[in-house]
Amino acid sequence: MPLTLRQFLRLAILAASVCVVSVGLVGCNDSDATSAADDPGFINLYSARHYDGDDAIYEAFEKQTGIEIRRIEASGDLLIERIRAEGSASPADVVITVDAGRLWRASEANLFAAMPKDSELLTRVPTHLRDPSGEWVGIAKRARVIVVAPDRLAADSVPTYASLADPALKGRLCVRSSSNIYNLSLLAGMIASQGEEAAETWARAIVDNMARTPQGGDTDQIRAVAAGVCDVALVNHYYWVKLASSASEADQSVAQGTQIVWPDQDGDGVHINVSGIGLASDAPNKANAERFIEFLLTSDVQTQLANSNNEFPATDAELNNPALEALGSPIESQAEIWTYGAYQAQAAAIFDRVGWQ
Amino acid sequence: MVTKALRSLPAWVGLLALTPLAALAIGALTGDDGGATRALAATRLIDMTTSSMLLVFGATLGVSCIGAGLAWLVCNYRFPGRGWFDWVLMLPLAAPSYVLAYAYLDLTQAAGPLQSALRDATGWRVGDYLFPEVVGLPGAILIFSLCLYPYVYALARSAFNGSGGQTRDAARLLGCTGAAVFWRVGLPMARPAVAAGAALAAMETLADYGAVAHLGVSTYTVGIMRAWSSAGEPIAAARLAVVLVVICLALLWIERAARGRGERFADAASSPPSLIQLSPVRAWVCSGLCLLVLTLALVVPTAYLLSISLDAGPSRGLTDAVVRTLLLAITAAVILTLVGFGIASATRSGSPMARATQQLMSAGYATPGAAAALGILMLVGAVSTLLPDTSIIVAAGPALLIAAYQCRFGSAAQGSVAAALSRHPSVLDEAARTLGCSETSLIGRVHWPLARTGLLTGALLAFVEVVKEQPATIILRPFDFDTLAVLAHGYASEERLAQAASPALAIVLVCAPAMIAVAWLTRQRSLEASANRPTPVGAVPV
Numbered sequence: 071m072p073l074t075l076r077q078f079l080r081l082a083i084l085a086a087s088v089c090v091v092s093v094g095l096v097g098c099n100d101s102d103a104t105s106a107a108d109d110p111g112f113i114n115l116y117s118a119r120h121y122d123g124d125d126a127i128y129e130a131f132e133k134q135t136g137i138e139i140r141r142i143e144a145s146g147d148l149l150i151e152r153i154r155a156e157g158s159a160s161p162a163d164v165v166i167t168v169d170a171g172r173l174w175r176a177s178e179a180n181l182f183a184a185m186p187k188d189s190e191l192l193t194r195v196p197t198h199l200r201d202p203s204g205e206w207v208g209i210a211k212r213a214r215v216i217v218v219a220p221d222r223l224a225a226d227s228v229p230t231y232a233s234l235a236d237p238a239l240k241g242r243l244c245v246r247s248s249s250n251i252y253n254l255s256l257l258a259g260m261i262a263s264q265g266e267e268a269a270e271t272w273a274r275a276i277v278d279n280m281a282r283t284p285q286g287g288d289t290d291q292i293r294a295v296a297a298g299v300c301d302v303a304l305v306n307h308y309y310w311v312k313l314a315s316s317a318s319e320a321d322q323s324v325a326q327g328t329q330i331v332w333p334d335q336d337g338d339g340v341h342i343n344v345s346g347i348g349l350a351s352d353a354p355n356k357a358n359a360e361r362f363i364e365f366l367l368t369s370d371v372q373t374q375l376a377n378s379n380n381e382f383p384a385t386d387a388e389l390n391n392p393a394l395e396a397l398g399s400p401i402e403s404q405a406e407i408w409t410y411g412a413y414q415a416q417a418a419a420i421f422d423r424v425g426w427q
Numbered sequence: 428m429v430t431k432a433l434r435s436l437p438a439w440v441g442l443l444a445l446t447p448l449a450a451l452a453i454g455a456l457t458g459d460d461g462g463a464t465r466a467l468a469a470t471r472l473i474d475m476t477t478s479s480m481l482l483v484f485g486a487t488l489g490v491s492c493i494g495a496g497l498a499w500l501v502c503n504y505r506f507p508g509r510g511w512f513d514w515v516l517m518l519p520l521a522a523p524s525y526v527l528a529y530a531y532l533d534l535t536q537a538a539g540p541l542q543s544a545l546r547d548a549t550g551w552r553v554g555d556y557l558f559p560e561v562v563g564l565p566g567a568i569l570i571f572s573l574c575l576y577p578y579v580y581a582l583a584r585s586a587f588n589g590s591g592g593q594t595r596d597a598a599r600l601l602g603c604t605g606a607a608v609f610w611r612v613g614l615p616m617a618r619p620a621v622a623a624g625a626a627l628a629a630m631e632t633l634a635d636y637g638a639v640a641h642l643g644v645s646t647y648t649v650g651i652m653r654a655w656s657s658a659g660e661p662i663a664a665a666r667l668a669v670v671l672v673v674i675c676l677a678l679l680w681i682e683r684a685a686r687g688r689g690e691r692f693a694d695a696a697s698s699p700p701s702l703i704q705l706s707p708v709r710a711w712v713c714s715g716l717c718l719l720v721l722t723l724a725l726v727v728p729t730a731y732l733l734s735i736s737l738d739a740g741p742s743r744g745l746t747d748a749v750v751r752t753l754l755l756a757i758t759a760a761v762i763l764t765l766v767g768f769g770i771a772s773a774t775r776s777g778s779p780m781a782r783a784t785q786q787l788m789s790a791g792y793a794t795p796g797a798a799a800a801l802g803i804l805m806l807v808g809a810v811s812t813l814l815p816d817t818s819i820i821v822a823a824g825p826a827l828l829i830a831a832y833q834c835r836f837g838s839a840a841q842g843s844v845a846a847a848l849s850r851h852p853s854v855l856d857e858a859a860r861t862l863g864c865s866e867t868s869l870i871g872r873v874h875w876p877l878a879r880t881g882l883l884t885g886a887l888l889a890f891v892e893v894v895k896e897q898p899a900t901i902i903l904r905p906f907d908f909d910t911l912a913v914l915a916h917g918y919a920s921e922e923r924l925a926q927a928a929s930p931a932l933a934i935v936l937v938c939a940p941a942m943i944a945v946a947w948l949t950r951q952r953s954l955e956a957s958a959n960r961p962t963p964v965g966a967v968p969v
């Protein structure tokens with residue numbers, strides 16, 4: 071049955087309106103309809119965390135407060151750019167990223183408002199994990215660690231980040247691309263503590279020691295160590311813990327064939343980065359947003375949040391993660407993490423100069 | 428007056444959807460990038476440009492060989508499964524390149540199942556043996572060749588079926604061998620079609636970020652993302668993106684110029700050649716080749732993803748994501764196709780503005796998705812200061828997303844419609860006008876029926892592109908609106924491939940029926956063409 075244009079247009083308009091309405095229904099749920107005075111409302115959350123475990127925490131908040139959480143998940147840069155573009159009309163209330171540098175960048179662009187200073191919960195987070203002007207705060211800690219294959223390289227032969235630059239490791243090191251934020255923040259931290267020249271020398275030596283052109287993510291580097299492609303790798307600790315506590319036998323044997331080394335334990339301590347949260351400067355639901363931030367900092371939620379990705383709580387809340395606790399408690403660097411943001415562009419330039427892909 | 432305004436509406440919509448590119452260009456020219464572009468140019472930009480060029484060269488060669496080769500076999504020889512391969516060979520377009528990259532790197536890397544099994548069986552260690560890992564530049568060339576060859580295959584198949592059959596039969600009677608007929612008769616006639624398909628594949632390769640980043644190839648697009656994300660300079664990213672778009676437009680212009688010269692050959696159109704009977708061995712070799720490509724492009728990656736996703740189970744929110752993906756892609760496909768039809772119809776009626784829009788629209792196709800999204804955000808930034816409150820931005824969310832798709836894929840939808848229209852001679856329009864048909868009823872009573880198959884093909888192609896699209900969807904989507912591509916990206920970026928596998932497979936499953944329909948439609952078209960012979964029209968083989 072050939073369709074005439076007129077018939078088709080009618081059908082198309084009908085179909086399109088059905089689609090648009092259903093998109094609206096699926097997208098916005100029904101909370102706009104309720105306008106009762108006691109409606110606790112909602113918050114708009116822009117998040118760069120994609121961990122399934124976080125869902126349970128959000129649900130607990132919704133249950134406890136009645137406040138609905140509406141989410142957009144994307145990488146930190148995209149979220150920041152979206153808020154910047156939306157300007158004062160942005161619906162964003164809170165922003166979660168998985169890197170302190172991103173938070174610093176958002177704060178520099180005046181996208182954050184100061185959080186309430188009198189909050190007791192905020193002060194539970196150590197000062198070096200917070201923005202000096204109180205615009206954002208860390209909510210979970212991750213460490214960048216060394217992983218070795220103990221049968222090929224003794225763990226005590228690579229006790230520091232600096233030791234990875236040893237020419238004896240030529241062709242034996244695996245590390246992911248320098249486009250990745252974890253490497254950028256690590257190098258930015260080095261620039262802050264040791265200066266640009268030392269950081270560049272180190273990065274150049276790392277490139278010389280690489281077993282292969284960077285490919286894949288942190289998990290791929292750990293697997294490569296286990297398979298014998300390289301003897302040592304530089305990764306975030308939770309990827310190793312996830313393999314060790316995986317249900318898959320293959321993953322477990324990767325963890326068994328490798329070992330975590332907490333670097334710089336006789337020096338500054340292991341490099342720490344955070345997932346962090348900031349309050350958007352023009353937050354339309356500010357009171358709800360502040361409640362959400364405080365909720366994330368309560369002890370139980372801190373434990374839960376850390377566990378959802380095998381991280382460490384940002385406060386002194388208990389850990390309660392046997393697989394992680396089995397690795398001992400490392401000495402952590404006390405570096406001000408906002409500096410990662412300040413030196414990130416310099417770090418990227420160094421990576422480009424030394425040819426770290 | 429009103430009808431005239433209505434007629435030019437699609438062209439205006441098309442132009443409006445390109446304003447993000449203008450915003451990108453203005454930002455690039457007037458903004459301050461903090462010296463990031465210069466710093467990148469002084470260090471790695473040359474390497475990145477070189478690897479992009481090598482990648483595009485390799486991928487173009489790959490898609491041309493695979494696409495034209497398979498189309499030649501299917502159109503000329505009788506072999507087991509030919510009728511089935513004829514359309515199934517279109518299917519690999521249903522799998523996004525990033526899905527193939529996830530699957531193949533995981534499968535073939537040293538720590539992957541194949542090499543582990545090999546080491547277990549032989550007692551070898553890494554370094555004792557050679558194994559083809561799908562990684563780096565060669566890996567990326569392989570992935571793009573497998574993903575994108577259907578562009579060339581589809582167009583070459585129509586060209587082989589639609590024209591020159593008698594010439595080829597004549598060449599055979601004169602004693603040419605199969606290979607000589609291919610090189611001396613078939614390929615020269617199909618060259619414009621092969622070039623058009625290869626150009627599409629080349630632009631998609633240049634704009635890709637997901638697959639190349641995963642395989643560790645530092646291409647120019649990786650440079651764009653680095654400027655934005657690592658150096659925190661969106662303006663530098665805009666500058667690099669504008670250069671990329673200009674290069675793509677130049678490539679496209681070269682391809683069009685080449686096609687213009689090729690059309691003379693195709694004018695000698697007649698019938699598809701009679702199928703040639705092969706010796707059993709050769710016939711099975713043909714089947715084997717088709718099966719090999721299909722296995723590598725579709726069976727291996729989907730089977731592997733299926734096997735790892737069975738361990739992990741379906742990811743959270745998978746069914747919701749399927750529904751959202753379908754709603755979004757269907758809405759976008761209908762809108763894109765209607766706009767495309769309007770522009771193609773107005774162009775045919777001689778509107779200079781529609782013609783200009785039609786040509787400008789290809790710039791969108793060449794823009795990396797993330798850069799298009801950046802352009803939209805710059806545009807939103809420019810107007811957001813005028814907005815009273817947040818509700819408008821929230822309400823405009825879905826519209827912005829559709830606008831991004833119109834910007835990126837508008838030319839794909841429009842191209843199919845225009846191609847369908849161009850197969851019919853413009854004397855039809857003149858006859859209709861002479862018979863008293865108004866310009867408006869010409870659209871409904873002549874152009875619409877003539878473009879019918881093109882409309883469906885365009886809508887299906889737009890649908891597939893939208894389902895696969897990642898960066899613009901991720902950044903512009905409304906609250907709580909995870910599509911399949913968004914889910915797959917979220918899990919993959921957290922290195923949970925087993926969980927990313929189920930949304931990735933769902934993308935393939937959602938796109939596959941659409942690709943089957945496209946294959947069926949294009950086959951109908953070539954059957955129609957042969958039924959109507961001899962036809963003096965149908966000059967353009969696309």
Ligand SMILES: [Fe+2]
Nearest residue numbers: 168306920921
């Ligand atoms: Fe991570």
